[in-house]
Amino acid sequence: MxxxxxxxxxxxxxxxxxxxxxxxxxxxxxxxxxxxxxxxxxxxxxxxxxxxxxxxxxxxxxxxxxxxxxxxxxxxxxxxxxxxxAPKVQSSVTLSEIFDWYLGLPETKKKIAFRRIEARIKSLRRLFNAEGKVQELTVRQLELFVAQRTLEDSPMKKGEKIAPKTVKEELSLLKSIFKKAVEFGELPAVPIRGTSYPEIEVNNIRERIFSEEEFQRLLEATPQWLQRIIIMAQGTGMRQNEIIQLTW
Incomplete structure (x- = not known):
């Protein structure tokens, strides 16, 4: 929307x-x-x-x-x-209970990004009424979450706000949690259809890229074990989380 x-x-x-x-x-x-x-x-x-x-x-x-x-x-x-x-989910389960359930899943605990998932859920708990029932969640509440979250200061980049990409990933996680809860029988249905989630514009345009000279200087300044990773990233455009999951 x-x-x-x-x-x-x-x-x-x-x-x-x-x-x-x-x-x-x-x-x-x-x-x-x-x-x-x-x-x-x-x-x-x-x-x-x-x-x-x-x-x-x-x-x-x-x-x-x-x-x-x-x-x-x-x-x-x-x-x-x-x-x-929208059809309302008939369930007394709270958001907090669903978050706790998801974090306790063995498959969730095994994820490389588990700490990041915990941090995202912490943000979801804080800005949503975590003690409220899942069935009470509305599209309007999702919109308010986006508005409030994008006004918060970034803990990683001083002087900047939370990036739209971060907010989009947090909502994607929420959507995935509900879907998983339905698969496991914790919820009878998702409270909000995925197509009703707010659309968040993310600008992934890079301002510039390394020149050939800069790339060579970077290689010369790094140890050999890291050079292979840098060459892989430069040659394939793979993301960080994709590279760290490779077996070298």
Whole structure:
């Protein structure tokens, strides 16, 4: 669920928070060039759309108009409507009990990222009502979690906020926990369909990459055992968690 801004110049659909259009010119002599709109939300000719999924999981985009407040109001209307239509889980199990159950699973304890899972669940416990019943969880509560979490200071990067990627991973974990609980018979059904979870935009664009000279200097400054890992990462683009699971 979210708000989209349509650029009046190139027609590209941007995230509702975007200031700069990320689209490409579609026609004319500049076709294929990046759109040069830099003050997207100030343009009177812009159009807002809302995006959500129906109760059967179908993605729907609805054009609202040039006013962002109207788009926010309409999106909230649809969220409330979806919450009302969603089948409620008939269970007295609390979120805290489900978290404890998941952390106690042998397969969870064996995971390499177990400590990270514990940290993510700690954040989920803190911002959700952990003593509340699973059946009481709503899409609105998920939206509030995202809003609150992204305003918190990062414990790892001084002066920065919690990264959207971290929040997205925390919600993905919550979704996985519910799915696992259903598989094991701890819950009769998931409280919220996966298609109703908030969509979080993650910018994975790298500002720059190592030059060949910098890469060689890095290799020269590292021990031989680490050089093989660096070469593997540079040559394949594998992620850190993928590399550390390899047998060398």
């Amino acid at each position: 979210g708000i989209i801004i349509e650029c009046p110049k190139c027609g590209h659909w941007n995230a509702g928070s975007a200031q700069v259009c990320r689209g490409l010119i579609r026609s004319g002599s500049k076709k294929g060039n990046p759109c040069d709109v830099r003050n997207l939300r100030r343009l009177s000719a812009k159009e807002y759309l809302i995006e959500y999924r129906s109760s059967d999981g179908k993605k729907i985009r609805e054009r609202v108009g040039p006013n962002k407040l109207d788009a926010e109001y309409r999106l909230q209307e649809m969220k409330n409507h979806i919450d009302d239509q």
